[in-house]
Amino acid sequence: MVSDLTSTTMIDDPADGWFPESVAATYDGPGGANRPEVVTPAVDLLESLADGPALEFAAGTGRIAAPLAARGVPVSGIELSRAMAARIAGKPGGDQVHVTIGDMTATRVPGRFSLVYLVFNTIGNVTTQDGQVDVFRNAAAHLRPGGLFLVEVGVPNLRRLPPGQDTVPFAISPGYVGFDQYDVVTQQFTSNHVTVSPDGQGRFRRIPFRYVWPAELDLMARLAGMRLRHRWGGWDRSEFTADSTKHVSVWALTES
């Protein structure tokens, strides 16, 4: 069920933040994170952890929420961008996802959930420490006792930053250059994407983030009454090691 989200406009709405119509229109394109080999392991793990209704913070286009709902897990979502959320209902399972337009730092939806999850580095879209703490508090407020909060996020790539350098390229191919630029004093970084089409038309997209270490996330969880239950190096429950480039962490609500 999606209320009040059926009409999309081709004009970018500033209220949609960094994910307006022009981004939503290509978000699920081929070769991206919508590939089954990316989506299926995530949905497998989320389904195994959900012991009742689940809530996705920043549900986007339903890349994960829709297939999880298609497996029979009751799924709700909170999403800032109407343009992104408008895509959910069109996916298999998406008509079962109840989406609320709002900010995951503060928006409340009815019900208590067995699992709240926030994937694909999106904790970093909240660019202040206070805001990230609010995300954890809001997750806890939606959990039933013993419920789980799962976050998938990259490990800050600072080991690739030599002294005096602030930029790390992460992809260079014909027609595309991606690089991250770090401010190690403020924990801010920008993710930068330069795309040049075959006819020479260029596009530059720059998205601000706040990077955050696993231990800082553990402290945010404790502030919200949660304790670390699992930390894996990926959706396959692989071991989290010094060389892991990302982690999938799960905290359980121990105080409410």
Ligand SMILES: C[S@@+](CC[C@H](N)C(=O)[O-])C[C@H]1O[C@@H](n2cnc3c(N)ncnc32)[C@H](O)[C@@H]1O
């Ligand atoms: C990288 S996309 C991830 C979407 C989806 N979770 C996925 O895995 O495909 C980030 C999404 O977070 C949403 N978002 C960013 N900040 C948000 C906030 N404070 N509250 C709710 N949604 C937010 C954006 O609008 C965008 O749809």
